[in-house]
Amino acid sequence: MLAESFVRAVTDAVGAAHVRTDTEALSEYGQDALRQSHPPQLVVLPGSTADVAAVARACNEARVPLVVRGAGTGYTGGAVPTHGGVLMSMERMNRILEIDQTNLLAVVQPHVITGDLQRAVEQVGLFYPPDPASLDRCSIGGNVAECAGGPRAFKYGTTKRYVMALEAVLPTGEVIRTGSRAVKSVVGYDVTQLLVGSEGTLAVVTEVTLRLIPRPPACATVLACFPDIGSAVAAVTALIQRRVVPATIELVDAYSLDAVRTHFAEEVAPSGTGAALVVDVDGMQAAVDVEAALVQAACTGAGASAVTLAVSGAERDRLWRARRLLSDALRATGLLKINHDVVVPRGRVPALFDVVQHLRETYRLRIAAFGHAGDGNIHVNLMVDRDDPEERARATVAERELFERVVALDGSISGEHGVGFAKAPYVGIELSADAIALMKRLKTAFDPNGILNPGKMFPD
Amino acid sequence: MLAESFVRAVTDAVGAAHVRTDTEALSEYGQDALRQSHPPQLVVLPGSTADVAAVARACNEARVPLVVRGAGTGYTGGAVPTHGGVLMSMERMNRILEIDQTNLLAVVQPHVITGDLQRAVEQVGLFYPPDPASLDRCSIGGNVAECAGGPRAFKYGTTKRYVMALEAVLPTGEVIRTGSRAVKSVVGYDVTQLLVGSEGTLAVVTEVTLRLIPRPPACATVLACFPDIGSAVAAVTALIQRRVVPATIELVDAYSLDAVRTHFAEEVAPSGTGAALVVDVDGMQAAVDVEAALVQAACTGAGASAVTLAVSGAERDRLWRARRLLSDALRATGLLKINHDVVVPRGRVPALFDVVQHLRETYRLRIAAFGHAGDGNIHVNLMVDRDDPEERARATVAERELFERVVALDGSISGEHGVGFAKAPYVGIELSADAIALMKRLKTAFDPNGILNPGKMFPD
Numbered sequence: 001m002l003a004e005s006f007v008r009a010v011t012d013a014v015g016a017a018h019v020r021t022d023t024e025a026l027s028e029y030g031q032d033a034l035r036q037s038h039p040p041q042l043v044v045l046p047g048s049t050a051d052v053a054a055v056a057r058a059c060n061e062a063r064v065p066l067v068v069r070g071a072g073t074g075y076t077g078g079a080v081p082t083h084g085g086v087l088m089s090m091e092r093m094n095r096i097l098e099i100d101q102t103n104l105l106a107v108v109q110p111h112v113i114t115g116d117l118q119r120a121v122e123q124v125g126l127f128y129p130p131d132p133a134s135l136d137r138c139s140i141g142g143n144v145a146e147c148a149g150g151p152r153a154f155k156y157g158t159t160k161r162y163v164m165a166l167e168a169v170l171p172t173g174e175v176i177r178t179g180s181r182a183v184k185s186v187v188g189y190d191v192t193q194l195l196v197g198s199e200g201t202l203a204v205v206t207e208v209t210l211r212l213i214p215r216p217p218a219c220a221t222v223l224a225c226f227p228d229i230g231s232a233v234a235a236v237t238a239l240i241q242r243r244v245v246p247a248t249i250e251l252v253d254a255y256s257l258d259a260v261r262t263h264f265a266e267e268v269a270p271s272g273t274g275a276a277l278v279v280d281v282d283g284m285q286a287a288v289d290v291e292a293a294l295v296q297a298a299c300t301g302a303g304a305s306a307v308t309l310a311v312s313g314a315e316r317d318r319l320w321r322a323r324r325l326l327s328d329a330l331r332a333t334g335l336l337k338i339n340h341d342v343v344v345p346r347g348r349v350p351a352l353f354d355v356v357q358h359l360r361e362t363y364r365l366r367i368a369a370f371g372h373a374g375d376g377n378i379h380v381n382l383m384v385d386r387d388d389p390e391e392r393a394r395a396t397v398a399e400r401e402l403f404e405r406v407v408a409l410d411g412s413i414s415g416e417h418g419v420g421f422a423k424a425p426y427v428g429i430e431l432s433a434d435a436i437a438l439m440k441r442l443k444t445a446f447d448p449n450g451i452l453n454p455g456k457m458f459p460d
Numbered sequence: 461m462l463a464e465s466f467v468r469a470v471t472d473a474v475g476a477a478h479v480r481t482d483t484e485a486l487s488e489y490g491q492d493a494l495r496q497s498h499p500p501q502l503v504v505l506p507g508s509t510a511d512v513a514a515v516a517r518a519c520n521e522a523r524v525p526l527v528v529r530g531a532g533t534g535y536t537g538g539a540v541p542t543h544g545g546v547l548m549s550m551e552r553m554n555r556i557l558e559i560d561q562t563n564l565l566a567v568v569q570p571h572v573i574t575g576d577l578q579r580a581v582e583q584v585g586l587f588y589p590p591d592p593a594s595l596d597r598c599s600i601g602g603n604v605a606e607c608a609g610g611p612r613a614f615k616y617g618t619t620k621r622y623v624m625a626l627e628a629v630l631p632t633g634e635v636i637r638t639g640s641r642a643v644k645s646v647v648g649y650d651v652t653q654l655l656v657g658s659e660g661t662l663a664v665v666t667e668v669t670l671r672l673i674p675r676p677p678a679c680a681t682v683l684a685c686f687p688d689i690g691s692a693v694a695a696v697t698a699l700i701q702r703r704v705v706p707a708t709i710e711l712v713d714a715y716s717l718d719a720v721r722t723h724f725a726e727e728v729a730p731s732g733t734g735a736a737l738v739v740d741v742d743g744m745q746a747a748v749d750v751e752a753a754l755v756q757a758a759c760t761g762a763g764a765s766a767v768t769l770a771v772s773g774a775e776r777d778r779l780w781r782a783r784r785l786l787s788d789a790l791r792a793t794g795l796l797k798i799n800h801d802v803v804v805p806r807g808r809v810p811a812l813f814d815v816v817q818h819l820r821e822t823y824r825l826r827i828a829a830f831g832h833a834g835d836g837n838i839h840v841n842l843m844v845d846r847d848d849p850e851e852r853a854r855a856t857v858a859e860r861e862l863f864e865r866v867v868a869l870d871g872s873i874s875g876e877h878g879v880g881f882a883k884a885p886y887v888g889i890e891l892s893a894d895a896i897a898l899m900k901r902l903k904t905a906f907d908p909n910g911i912l913n914p915g916k917m918f919p920d
Contacts, residue, residue: 185872214703243674286746412645
């Protein structure tokens with residue numbers, strides 16, 4: 001139970017209309033895309049930085065957990081209030097404050113939807129590259145908290161490369177500004193980048209200044225179907241050797257293609273296809289023509305059985321269709337989709353697929369693997385019968401083995417989704433005890449009373 | 461005086477051949493490019509990470525200041541042991557350990573010279589973009605400590621965009637690894653980026669994993685001469701509006717051109733030139749041709765009196781000559797060159813030049829201003845008679861006003877050179893008291909006894 005005086009302080013700060021304690025709200029705001037619900041005791045909807053600071057101060061004084069939530073599209077429970085307390089949804093702070101065409105930047109409140117920002121800047125010939133799959137539902141604040149990626153990260157990098165400056169509220173209530181509207185600043189420590197990807201454990205981001213780039217004037221897509229994963233990965237290596245930098249290099253395995261075929265009754269690749277690559281190249285038209293030809297040649301040379309080029313928007317959409325339908329098709333199997341976004345150095349993607357095959361055989365599991373081959377960031381989806389506890393148990397053993405083998409390949413247990421509470425028990429596989437101890441000291445430097453998003457990121 | 465037992469511990473750790481206490485060494489290692497000498501009490505030259513850890517532990521236990529030095533090319537005294545103690549030069553740790561063409565990365569020890577790394581990777585068709593002016597003398601470790609920039613930062617970003625992973629020794633002796641050889645990892649806090657630009661105050665970097673990109677196959681240079689700064693900056697704005705992304709956009713003012721003309725007796729621009737732009741475009745040949753034409757058109761449209769295009773290496777070098785000779789020409793004036801690397805949002809470069817003109821007039825100072833116009837990062841050089849204390853006093857007042865006005869323009873007092881001790885008194889102009897307090901807590905989380913590079917980055 002929250003103390004009455006505490007609830008009054010929060011209500012006085014943000015207004016009664018913006019505080020909810022009804023069961024429906026507590027349930028709705030208690031989960032994210034992981035679908036494990038942990039209801040908070042109170043939901044608060046701040047409208048300003050001052051509101052956020054007042055709530056933080058109240059929580060800090062009363063030692064009440066404070067969990068910040070973006071759009072609830074996370075996969076690792078990062079915004080789920082596992083320890084109860086106050087859930088702060090940023091949904092009212094949803095305005096694009098400025099698009100500055102001279103300085104190539106945008107200033108936004110945290111709850112601007114990523115896709116909305118992209119469309120707004122593209123209308124003036126600019127470009128915000130990060131493109132997480134949930135871009136029409138997720139928020140910039142959530143993207144900053146998780147350091148969201150997406151297919152275009154191969155060429156353009158992830159969210160962190162675009163965050164120039166932040167306004168943030170410390171758990172103790174101080175409002176700080178980090179970074180600069182100038183593209184370079186080396187004064188003081190880089191607190192901006194420390195906050196990006198910190199999963200809401202260090203501060204509450206209330207304003208984001210994002211770097212924009214000119215919108216690439218032209219784009220082309222190549223779809224290539226291969227007999228097996230090995231030849232598809234060989235094509236990626238050949239691309240890199242030819243020094244081509246596609247915007248995206250997406251890889252889809254046979255299990256995933258089958259799921260699309262089965263669910264949508266649609267032939268997305270010739271039969272016998274063991275793996276497919278979807279490659280976008282973008283930039284000046286003249287360069288796109290040259291690079292698209294290099295991509296086609298690399299795929300053919302690596303043994304692709306069918307290589308298709310599309311330059312119009314509609315044709316490009318058709319080639320992307322299988323990739324875009326994937327998540328829906330996998331969900332439509334009715335199985336539980338346990339999605340792990342592991343990442344290895346690019347050259348070790350074949351070894352990662354060997355690991356996946358080993359897990360399929362050893363643990364008798366259905367596994368769909370696809371994702372960002374250029375980054376070595378492969379989404380390994382364990383497809384498990386919800387009602388088969390024995391299969392779920394096998395999956396749990398398999399996922400630990402997956403993480404251990406990925407780290408042994410010099411990789412990371414998460415390239416995009418973060419740790420949250422779902423992966424917290426596994427962080428010690430990747431980070432040393434000394435590194436974790438240092439990170440916990442950094443946490444304390446921000447949050448001396450540990451009120452902000454407790455139970456996340458670190459093993460207990 | 462260092463305790464005998466301490467000196468013995470350090471000597472036992474690294475070997476007597478790698479410890480120096482002679483006056484010559486103490487003097488030589490006590491300064492950087494700022495030329496203010498503060499001799500240490502002992503110079504140590506570690507050969508391995510284990511050596512570094514042993515020295516750190518000894519210093520931490522004895523509470524002896526430990527200052528790490530790269531190649532001594534810094535402008536703000538960041539590697540100068542103002543508080544005495546141990547100066548650790550990384551010069552023996554100077555090997556390129558690996559250039560990985562599949563994963564597009566290099567692993568290097570900290571004292572690899574930046575230009576040497578660039579040449580090594582360019583030989584295999586790869587590219588390491590950061591290009592500080594001192595690139596043939598400065599080290600990667602120093603570049604990481606300061607987050608070095610350079611002309612190509614406009615298109616390619618500064619050092620931080622290329623640091624994937626670090627091995628570092630904490631002041632308390634633990635060896636940690638941060639980041640990943642995979643291009644994405646979101647597990648734990650981004651300690652990698654926190655260390656980049658931390659000026660040797662948080663940890664000692666002992667190994668750096670750097671992201672490489674394909675070497676741009678073609679490049680062209682445009683030199684454009686303008687009647688005044690205003691029209692040159694208008695050309696930059698026009699370029700941005702045409703969505704061109706040159707690799708570099710360098711701006712040189714009339715005072716600087718005069719210095720080159722006077723010192724080298726060489727006509728680098730037509731008489732009457734008030735400002736010059738040197739613009740590089742690079743990428744695929746077809747794109748370079750298009751972009752070079754757009755650059756020329758933008759310059760002509762903005763009122764350039766002479767626009768020259770060069771595509772061959774020799775011709776390009778000729779156009780760059782004035783820019784490259786600048787620092788030597790300014791030093792050859794015999795005046796003290798007080799170089800401030802202030803930075804403002806790109807659109808405010810004209811306002812920054814107004815500030816420079818105001819300072820010239822108000823304080824009767826000779827000021828040469830040039831630099832990276834695309835980044836808004838202008839090197840403002842106060843040219844002062846060493847033997848005129850009254851002029852030096854005027855310069856000191858002027859530099860504080862410069863910093864205040866730059867911050868009022870949403871800029872930063874340093875875009876490249878860092879704070880060190882030279883700019884430490886001015887940090888409070890840019891950072892709030894709350895931000896500085898947070899940064900000091902971060903410092904303590906790394907360095908509980910404050911032994912690492914004391915007296916730097918923060919006002920006392």
